[in-house]
Amino acid sequence: xxxxxxxxxxxxxxxxxxxxxxxxxxxxxxxxxxxxxxxxxxxxxxxxxxxxxxxxxxxxxxxxxxxxxxxxxxxxxxxxxxxxxxxxxxxxxxxxxxxxxxxxxxxxxxxxxxxxxxxxxxxxxxxxxxxxxxxxxxxxxxxxxxxxxxxxxxxxxxxxxxxxxxxxxxxxxxxxxxxxxxxxxxxxxxxxxxxxxxxxxxxxxxxxxxxxxxxxxxxxxxxxxxxxxxxxxxxxxxxxxxxxxxxxxxxxxxxxxxxxxxxxxxxxxxxxxxxxxxxxxxxxxxxxxxxxxxxxxxxxxxxxxxxxxxxxxxxxxxxxxxxxxxxxxxxxxxxxxxxxxxxxxxxxxxxxxxxxxxxxx
Ligand code: MG
Ligand code: ZN
Numbered sequence: 593x594x595x596x597x598x599x600x601x602x603x604x605x606x607x608x609x610x611x612x613x614x615x616x617x618x619x620x621x622x623x624x625x626x627x628x629x630x631x632x633x634x635x636x637x638x639x640x641x642x643x644x645x646x647x648x649x650x651x652x653x654x655x656x657x658x659x660x661x662x663x664x665x666x667x668x669x670x671x672x673x674x675x676x677x678x679x680x681x682x683x684x685x686x687x688x689x690x691x692x693x694x695x696x697x698x699x700x701x702x703x704x705x706x707x708x709x710x711x712x713x714x715x716x717x718x719x720x721x722x723x724x725x726x727x728x729x730x731x732x733x734x735x736x737x738x739x740x741x742x743x744x745x746x747x748x749x750x751x752x753x754x755x756x757x758x759x760x761x762x763x764x765x766x767x768x769x770x771x772x773x774x775x776x777x778x779x780x781x782x783x784x785x786x787x788x789x790x791x792x793x794x795x796x797x798x799x800x801x802x803x804x805x806x807x808x809x810x811x812x813x814x815x816x817x818x819x820x821x822x823x824x825x826x827x828x829x830x831x832x833x834x835x836x837x838x839x840x841x842x843x844x845x846x847x848x849x850x851x852x853x854x855x856x857x858x859x860x861x862x863x864x865x866x867x868x869x870x871x872x873x874x875x876x877x878x879x880x881x882x883x884x885x886x887x888x889x890x891x892x893x894x895x896x897x898x899x900x901x902x903x904x905x906x907x908x909x910x911x912x913x914x915x916x917x918x919x920x921x922x923x924x925x926x927x928x929x930x931x932x933x934x935x936x937x938x939x940x941x942x943x944x945x946x947x948x949x950x951x952x953x
Pocket of ligand 2: 676
């Protein structure tokens with residue numbers, strides 16, 4: 593599939609560059625005052641998952657680098673236990689909604705998301721995930737659909753979105769679709785360069801970049817996904833930092849949740865450690881670029897995961913699961929950078945949106 597995309601690229605990129613419209617440049621209203629925002633979502637990462645980094649990691653966890661810490665209640669509007677789309681919509685749109693909703697309120701009406709709002713304020717924006725880019729969590733940052741299963745429609749909305757950089761899986765929602773429409777061609781028509789070699793990601797042509805690297809979800813860490821999340825986070829940060837405007841980047845460790853559903857501790861720990869390393873990339877960037885706020889959180893906990901003794905033997909710690917679904921446990925929020933102190937305390941998941949926006953006047 594990647595080869596087919598590359599052929600597309602060879603055929604269509606010169607055209608795309610020639611037709612590259614400068615509308616966005618004309619609309620730009622100067623450099624925004626707020627900080628850059630890197631929002632890292634470990635889907636399904638409760639306190640015990642996060643704690644696993646301290647017991648199973650090699651060396652120091654990057655979670656250890658935070659001083660400003662809070663807790664969120666993640667309940668959706670009708671259910672104490674949320675799904676990822678209601679949880680994602682709370683972060684991206686600032687409202688609690690029903691399980692399954694993507695960027696719509698409890699009356700199924702579209703509500704503005706943070707990417708749309710910050711793009712108006714002249715931020716550049718990006719999403720990266722280890723799921724398909726059309727999966728519930730990333731979708732909440734650019735799409736509005738009444739049900740998360742509508743991934744063909746979600747893909748169509750990505751094509752028309754304000755997103756400047758995206759990376760993840762999901763090729764099958766863009767090409768070889770049931771309706772035979774090639775969304776790859778439409779992406780290129782809309783100034784996206786799709787799957788270029790990484791060293792060709794530059795700001796020179798005012799292009800936007802899209803990386804679709806698997807048919808659906810990305811491979812698991814145990815299958816050898818390698819440093820995808822870490823490397824594409826670096827790539828996005830390098831791209832955004834070459835631009836004069838500020839940026840908002842959402843990075844999701846999607847499969848911490850999938851491992852929790854599978855009750856597979858090895859899978860979970862591998863995904864969690866990958867996410868931990870990616871948090872380190874964000875913090876390293878923020879340390880060098882002072883005006884950057886890093887926020888790490890989760891939409892909910894998955895698996896009722898904990899680190900328990902083996903029977904009553906406290907000399908042996910072993911991962912155990914209480915459910916193959918989500919749970920209602922409060923979720924830690926870790927923040928670093930300008931405004932990080934605002935994320936201390938105990939609050940509702942949708943407050944995260946309002947706290948971010950309050951910093952980006
Ligand atoms: Mg997710
Ligand atoms: Zn889940």
